[in-house]
Amino acid sequence: MKDFDLVIDNAAILTMDVNETIIKNGSIGVKNGAISFVGKQISDTCCHAKKHIDAQGMIALPGFVNTHVHCFQSLLKGLGADRPLISWLNSSVQPFGVRVTHRQQELATLVACLEALKSGCTTFCEFFYTNQDPELADVCIESMQKTGIRSIFMRTFQDYGGEYNVPDCYIEPVEKAIEEVERLRKIPCSDDMLSIWTGPDVTWATTLSGYRTILEYCLDQKVRYTMHLNETLEDNDMCRRNYGRNIVDLLDEIGFLTDQFLAVHCVHLTQDEIRLLAKRGVSISHNPAANLYLGSGIAPIPACFQAGINVSLGTDGAASNNTTDMLDTMRLTALIHKGVCHDATAMSAEKVVRMATMGGAKALGMGKMLGSLEVGKKADIILFDPEQIRSVPMHDPITTLAYSASAENIDTTIVNGEVVYRKGIFSCGIDEEQLNRQVMSELQKSGMLHCSLS
Numbered sequence: 452m453k454d455f456d457l458v459i460d461n462a463a464i465l466t467m468d469v470n471e472t473i474i475k476n477g478s479i480g481v482k483n484g485a486i487s488f489v490g491k492q493i494s495d496t497c498c499h500a501k502k503h504i505d506a507q508g509m510i511a512l513p514g515f516v517n518t519h520v521h522c523f524q525s526l527l528k529g530l531g532a533d534r535p536l537i538s539w540l541n542s543s544v545q546p547f548g549v550r551v552t553h554r555q556q557e558l559a560t561l562v563a564c565l566e567a568l569k570s571g572c573t574t575f576c577e578f579f580y581t582n583q584d585p586e587l588a589d590v591c592i593e594s595m596q597k598t599g600i601r602s603i604f605m606r607t608f609q610d611y612g613g614e615y616n617v618p619d620c621y622i623e624p625v626e627k628a629i630e631e632v633e634r635l636r637k638i639p640c641s642d643d644m645l646s647i648w649t650g651p652d653v654t655w656a657t658t659l660s661g662y663r664t665i666l667e668y669c670l671d672q673k674v675r676y677t678m679h680l681n682e683t684l685e686d687n688d689m690c691r692r693n694y695g696r697n698i699v700d701l702l703d704e705i706g707f708l709t710d711q712f713l714a715v716h717c718v719h720l721t722q723d724e725i726r727l728l729a730k731r732g733v734s735i736s737h738n739p740a741a742n743l744y745l746g747s748g749i750a751p752i753p754a755c756f757q758a759g760i761n762v763s764l765g766t767d768g769a770a771s772n773n774t775t776d777m778l779d780t781m782r783l784t785a786l787i788h789k790g791v792c793h794d795a796t797a798m799s800a801e802k803v804v805r806m807a808t809m810g811g812a813k814a815l816g817m818g819k820m821l822g823s824l825e826v827g828k829k830a831d832i833i834l835f836d837p838e839q840i841r842s843v844p845m846h847d848p849i850t851t852l853a854y855s856a857s858a859e860n861i862d863t864t865i866v867n868g869e870v871v872y873r874k875g876i877f878s879c880g881i882d883e884e885q886l887n888r889q890v891m892s893e894l895q896k897s898g899m900l901h902c903s904l905s
């Protein structure tokens with residue numbers, strides 16, 4: 452008799468494996484945080500499970516991987532709206548970022564992660580750059596861990612003020628950043644529930660020696676790294692002024708383009724640059740909502756696919772998206788590229804769901820661990836209920852997921868074999884309504900609430 456910690460029964464299983472296997476009436480067995488069985492319905496007589504979930508009428512699929520977020524921005528929804536990137540940064544994100552308190556960081560992180568879990572995300576990448584107070588990083592990590600989400604904490608750095616008003620308190624020598632990364636890497640964690648990354652924040656806040664030093668550290672220590680790259684044309688303008696060439700060429704010259712690098716945005720890329728990123732094995736985090744919100748443009752994702760680049764999806768911070776809902780980003784991704792290319796086949800629902808699952812897993816170097824429902828992989832699973840007014844009727848699970856799904860369809864979110872969200876309840880014990888009230892009262896207290904209805 453097989454022994455499991457958790458068995459999910461009667462589910463339609465969208466495995467998202469390489470063969471795109473769909474099991475119509477199946478079971479998933481979980482043991483020690485990993486998937487130990489996926490297949491046809493197993494009968495009660497041949498297995499024993501500590502916990503059973505009857506998923507009748509639901510679809511089980513791998514949890515979504517959000518490869519780019521800034522948690523603190525969850526308190527800034529709508530602020531600085533309708534401005535281009537640099538003006539938005541200077542009017543909303545930077546003034547708040549330099550004085551964010553521990554309590555605000557905690558609340559913002561909880562809001563970001565709980566919304567993520569509620570909309571089917573199981574792995575969440577925090578791109579952290581408010582480095583004026585080292586303890587903010589600890590608060591952010593603790594809050595992420597509290598919610599039960601699989602956390603990737605990307606502690607980035609800025610070692611140059613430049614001409615873009617980078618706040619002085621963010622600027623630090625790259626060696627100091629490395630010390631901090633080393634400190635954070637010592638935080639105890641089990642089952643790959645926390646990974647620490649690093650990288651430069653943006654091109655205009657990084658010196659050439661900063662790139663070189665962090666790269667040497669990352670390659671030596673096998674630490675993965677990320678950076679905002681070509682979100683706007685400013686990256687290339689600045690780089691041409693200072694170094695006489697485009698940023699992608701500069702990065703390639705110093706060996707920065709590797710398969711450990713996750714490039715965020717990549718809105719402005721030439722065909723040659725796309726070929727170069729593909730050749731070097733760089734992954735991309737595509738953040739279409741933020742790119743639209745700030746008028747940055749639309750990344751040439753179909754061309755990136757054609758060149759063989761692995762593309763993942765990110766929501767970006769809520770200051771430039773107003774949500775951390777991956778389903779929202781998936782729908783946007785499925786639609787905008789058809790419009791830009793004047794071609795309804797330029798992006799398919801299947802590609803988008805794959806970007807949100809396996810694409811994300813590969814971008815994090817976790818392709819063998821996450822991204823599909825297969826024996827041996829981590830049990831990061833969501834149960835999707837298609838019978839909601841927005842999505843009914845479902846003719847095809849993949850198209851429903853890409854085009855008509857919302858957080859209402861997410862019935863259950865399981866991370867590392869643990870049920871962290873089910874039917875409106877978070878198992879970390881946080882009450883959603885109470886958290887909302889705490890956020891409002893904190894902002895009111897600190898004079899940051901721009902619009903109060905009470």
Ligand SMILES: [Zn+2]
Pocket residue numbers: 519520521578679715767768
């Ligand atoms: Zn960002």
